[in-house]
Amino acid sequence: MSEITKKVNSKVSRRSVLKGTAAAAGAAVGTGAISGFPTLWAQEKVVLRSVGSGVSHIEPWQKQAEKDLGIKIEMTALGFDGIQNKILTQPKSFDIAEPAGNQMRRIWGSPAAKLQPIEIKRLKHWDECIGMYKSSMKTWSDAKIGDGQHPAKVLYNPGKKKANKFAKAGGSDYLTFMPTVHNADTLGYRRDLVGYEIETWAEMLNPKWKGKVCLQAFPDICMMDLAMAIEARGDIKYGNKGNMTKEEIDKTFVILNDLKKQGHFRAFWTTFMESVNFMTNGEAVIQSMWSPAVTLVQTQGIDVVYADLKEGYRGWTIGNVLAGHLKGKKLDAAYELLNWQWAGFPGALFGRQGYYAPTPERTKKFMSADEYAYWIDGKPTKDGITSPFGGPLAKPGDVRDGGSYKNRMGNIAVWNSEYDEFAYLVKKWSAFQAA
Amino acid sequence: MSIQTQNQESETSKISEIFKKYSAYFQASPLVIVLFIFAVVPVAIILMYSVFIFDGFVTRPGFTFTSYIDFFSEWSSLLNLWHTARIFIITWVITLVLGFIISYFLVFDLISFRVKVFFFLLTVVPFWTSGVVRMTSWIPFLGSKGILNSFLINIGIVDEPVQFFLFSEFAVIVSYIHMFTLFMVAPLFNVMARINPNLIEAAKDQGASGFQILRFIIIPMSKPGIIIGTIFIVALVATDFTAIRILSGAQSGSLANSVSVAFFNGFYPIAAAQSVILLALLLLFVGGLMRVVDIRKQM
Known part of the structure; x- marks a missing residue:
């Protein structure tokens, strides 16, 4: 009899052990012990999680940023609809995100998007930024402003706190997002x-x-x-x-x-x-x-x-927003990344795909004279242009479609x-x- | 035997009695927990979102039926529903016929068990690649300069590429049949394999024709398989928004597509309300099927 009892007992105990393991596993998942991030070797470095489009979230961009800034960037490339969904429904899942200007009424207007305004004072290269993003909304005095949602209309946040609405162009010291690429x-x-x-x-x-x-x-x-x-x-x-x-x-x-x-x-x-x-x-x-x-x-x-x-032309702008939860060291690192975005290397990287960055003078330093003449000034190339995807793109003497930066973005x-x-x-x- | 052990014994027997009494509940609990987390909670969240307030740009917590009223007051919702139903019916009929023929062949025409299993596994081969690849592979095949059009032009049947092959409802249905027929084959194969061969022998001995055997034995006994296959097909077709977008070139509508357009534009309450309606319609449909055929009884 006692034998049987023992057996039953042992059965029960085995079951409880199983249950215990399951519970432990569940707890581990719950507390985030299994988070899937290789945090071990990144202990010293600040890690920034960046969600952006395929325009910028490419390997050379990530590698160079990590090298120049000494941080680690975990990048996720999504479509713009995916980026918007992340911002609106999982504001804690990223540190920096890259929505488009034509999503800002939905994103910045939403209280669910827990973001923080960007302080212009902390943007090192603000003075070099093109006029399109400032109060005149024009880079050249004879440029067209164009119909619709000019990015400068959704660029400024009234005050230090996210107001879920916009100030007029140049009407505040805080940005809703920092433009990175336009075209x-x-x-x-x-x-x-x-x-x-x-x-x-x-x-x-x-x-x-x-x-x-x-x-x-x-x-x-x-x-x-x-x-x-x-x-x-x-x-x-x-x-x-x-x-x-x-x-x-x-x-x-x-x-x-x-x-x-x-x-x-x-x-x-x-x-x-x-x-x-x-x-x-x-x-x-x-x-x-x-x-x-x-x-x-x-x-x-x-x-x-x-x-x-x-x-x-039909114009567009994309840019970076900062997550509301960023503070201290991480926020500093995020600002460093923002400043790096305007420091020239990304401008040249995107420029070779036909895009523009808001600080053309900085872009110039990271492109050869011939590249700059071809991509930005719209002049014929002397030596020929190699595609960023590999292979020749333009023969010597070729001109880029649409001509100069001014002819395109001014129209x-x-x-x-x-x-x-x-x-x-x-x-x-x-x-x-x-x- | 001491009193102590006796006490212990009665205690354990009490515990085991409790276990016995509620054992069904304990056994069901893992499934209940899984279903609760992965089915009930998400649906509850969708329900919640469907009554939130949407001002055209931003979603705010609140309670309103505007998103539902919007749906039923729009002509396009009806059109989307009709498209979904039409695509489902065409896909269903073709996959059913194909599935039935394939299963019949596998079960009744092949004799060796090994050969049967081998051929059944062959039907799974398309699933070795991802769904996106299977779907996208139709583009180079059906396109204007695609394999099919080049072939037809070469043999002189047509002079110009046939446009409706790709970026049309036709392409969508072709890919559905390609991707979903297996979901009809598997349950039908399973059910047909259980039909006792003696029954068919007996019918033959009584002088039944092949058609009579099919009509009075095989089809009635395959019903549960048909029903399960139908549930698979309706669930897959009604909820797909990728194949329909890519293969119709975003020029065909369905309820799921409309949900995805709303969702990707950040119109959460509208997307949620349409999802709830889609879910309700699917449940009604499946519920109706269950009433027609009692799957449990037949299995």
Whole structure:
């Protein structure tokens, strides 16, 4: 009898041991003992977790920052929608993030985004920053300000604490985000298939390209492209392409639904590589593209042109926000990283992909004279340009599409924008997809 | 035997009695805990978000049914629902026919058990690559300059590339069939393998035709497999937003796609409300199926 009791006891105890282990494992997970971060060898170094786009979150950027600053950067590259979701739903999961200017009404406006304003006083190179981000909102006195959400409109935070709203351009000593990269986007087209130089946005709606037009599937970007084309063709004169009214949105979608029915659009892309593939596999003849996508297609020997259109460009800006939980040593390190972003190396790195940084004079120091002349001044290259992706990009004597920095960024017709009627737009967008 | 041991014994027997009485609960508890953490809690959070206030840019805690009212007052929601249903029905019919034929072949036409298992495992081969790869691989195949179009042009059936092969609902359905047929094959194979061969022999002896055997034995006895396969297919099709976006070139709608558009734009309450509606519809559908066929009884 006692034998049996013993057995039962031992059974119970084995079970409890099992339970104990499970509980311990659970506790370990719960307390974050298994956090997946190699904290051991980074003990001395400050670790900054950076969430950003594929534009900047590339290995050379990370390596150089770690080398120059003596910190460790854990970088996560996401799409802009992913970055926005992180900021809004997991504000503790990053130290620095890189949203786009055309997301700031949703991000900075939201109390759920626990961020802290950036003190201008602590930005070492602020004086060298281009005028576009200051009170004039212009880098050159004759530059266009452009329709819609100019980044300077969402750049300043009233006061030291995050106010969930914006001060006017230059109206405060605190920034909502620190701009890192900006550019002027336009249409890319296959010159070999088109056969002539495209000069107007209206060409996107030319029935000749039926079934060969590709666009971006982001309503806060794509609507600007469409508005440029529709206005250029003379169908609608918008009050503000970057902030359409409900009626304007409705009218636009009547045209779009019609075009969709005719099979005018081939596809809408959401990733950079999709746009590259559309160009290389012959799905698209003319499409809305990002500058490095054009570069990448060109390096494959395909004659793609990033059009310089008479109506102007669609501008955008991305930048860094600081997490609200940063303080002390980590906050100092974050500011060091911000200052490094404007110190020249990143500017040159992004510049070689066709982008611009807000401190061009610093960029100059990290590019060869020939590179700077080609990428920023829009002059013919003397020695030829090598693509950052490898391989030759431009032969001696070639000129970059769209010309100089001033010709491109001074001609912004409209910015990537969040309309006042943005929610209405997204609803209509969803209906357009389903139509 | 001393009194002490007796006492101890009665105590342990008490404990074991408790164990016996509630053993079912103890045994079920791991699953309950897992389901609670991974199913109940997320759904509760989604429910919570679906009644939050959304001002067009920012989500704020609160209580309102605006997101639901919005959904039902929009023509496009209905359109999205219809698209989801249509794509599901087409996919379902084709995967069912394919799944049935494949399972029938595996179970009744192949004799050796080893060969059966070998061929069944062959149906799993596509799953050795990731879903994204399987889906994306259709682009170079179906594209304007793709393999299929080049072939058709070369043999002279068409003069110009057929546009609707890619970036269309057609492409979406093709990829669904490619990716999901296995989910119909597996339960059908499982159910058919349990049909007693003697039953079929007996039917044959009684003079039943092949069609009669199919109609009165195999199909009725395969019902639970069909139902389980259907549940898989409806769950997979109704919740996919990647394949539909990429293969339709973001030009086809579905409820899940609409959820993802809302979510990626930061419209959380709208995305949450649509998710709740999608979940409710799926539950209704599965619940309805369960009423038609009692899976437990049939298994």
